[in-house]
Amino acid sequence: MSGTVAGVEARMPIRSDLDLVWVRQHVRRAAAALGFGLVDQTKLVTAASELARNTLVYGGGGEMAAEHVRDGRAQGLRLTFSDRGPGIADPERALSDGYTSGGGLGLGLGGARRLVHDFSLDSTPGVGTTVTVTSWAVRSPRQREEPR
Amino acid sequence: MNHDLSLSSAHVPVLRLGDVLLITLQGDLHDGTAEQLQRDIAEQIVRSPVTGVVIDISGVEIVDSFLGRVLAEIAASSRLLAAQTVVAGMRPAVAITLVELGLSLPGLRTALSTEAALGMLATASPGGPRREPR
Ligand SMILES: Nc1ncnc2c1ncn2[C@@H]1O[C@H](COP(=O)(O)OP(=O)(O)OP(=O)(O)O)[C@@H](O)[C@H]1O
Numbered sequence: 413m414s415g416t417v418a419g420v421e422a423r424m425p426i427r428s429d430l431d432l433v434w435v436r437q438h439v440r441r442a443a444a445a446l447g448f449g450l451v452d453q454t455k456l457v458t459a460a461s462e463l464a465r466n467t468l469v470y471g472g473g474g475e476m477a478a479e480h481v482r483d484g485r486a487q488g489l490r491l492t493f494s495d496r497g498p499g500i501a502d503p504e505r506a507l508s509d510g511y512t513s514g515g516g517l518g519l520g521l522g523g524a525r526r527l528v529h530d531f532s533l534d535s536t537p538g539v540g541t542t543v544t545v546t547s548w549a550v551r552s553p554r555q556r557e558e559p560r
Numbered sequence: 561m562n563h564d565l566s567l568s569s570a571h572v573p574v575l576r577l578g579d580v581l582l583i584t585l586q587g588d589l590h591d592g593t594a595e596q597l598q599r600d601i602a603e604q605i606v607r608s609p610v611t612g613v614v615i616d617i618s619g620v621e622i623v624d625s626f627l628g629r630v631l632a633e634i635a636a637s638s639r640l641l642a643a644q645t646v647v648a649g650m651r652p653a654v655a656i657t658l659v660e661l662g663l664s665l666p667g668l669r670t671a672l673s674t675e676a677a678l679g680m681l682a683t684a685s686p687g688g689p690r691r692e693p694r
């Protein structure tokens with residue numbers, strides 16, 4: 413149960429709305445390579461799009477790191493979005509649906525949390541924000557070989 | 561900031577079928593492209609009024625809060641210009657994800673296909689049956 417799946421690990425800049433397109437494409441391909449089903453791929457790509465846009469719009473730009481994580485036979489994809497922007501003074505409020513300091517709908521953070529299996533937000537005002545999400549493929553691609 | 565102009569200037573064609581505008585979205589949409597489309601549709605309606613706008617999203621793999629808001633705003637501004645908007649062909653995975661995201665787009669009319677959307681608009685329009693496009 414070792415070896416990496418090609419095309420999963422990456423660090424990508426988030427500096428323009430074009431970078432959001434690359435981030436979504438990478439997450440889609442990485443999730444597919446790890447055996448995520450179509451609905452789970454769509455959920456993770458959508459969460460990544462929300463978080464990357466926040467990194468760009470509120471964090472003033474930053475990056476996404478994608479990592480392949482394993483738990484026994486389960487294959488997971490961990491995405492870390494980080495910026496050195498103004499930070500979030502009140503994370504509880506930022507996570508609540510409908511709260512926005514910009515012109516958004518205030519759904520991005522709370523929605524992203526619902527769309528992934530694990531979600532953590534780490535932010536220090538004046539220093540920056542890091543949001544880490546992890547989702548797991550329900551079935552690993554290798555499990556197909558198992559007798560049933 | 562270096563922009564790839566070939567992509568950032570990508571432009572979605574707006575087709576006119578009788579008194580309906582038909583827009584087919586495909587693949588991964590750049591934010592700027594979505595905003596440009598919103599302006600293009602409003603301009604087209606003002607130039608020559610239509611009764612309906614059909615946006616086919618069967619080729620769209622994800623709708624996030626940004627694109628969802630653009631679709632809702634297109635529907636709202638078209639309504640003010642006396643045109644009804646129908647979003648057609650949303651993929652099941654996209655629909656499931658949008659609800660979980662918290663964006664159920666209550667004001668947006670939907671249809672399972674472009675044909676069904678055109679049918680809805682034809683029966684809704686007071687001018688009787690829709691002119692057949694050639
Ligand atoms: N990386 C970040 N740095 C600083 N503030 C942030 C960051 N991400 C989110 N926020 C703050 O949290 C608020 C809520 O974010 P959320 O993504 O939920 O909504 P939104 O971006 O305002 O709107 P939407 O995502 O629905 O378009 C933002 O308005 C902003 O004030």
Ligand SMILES: [Mg+2]
Pocket residue numbers: 462465466516519520521
């Ligand atoms: Mg947001």
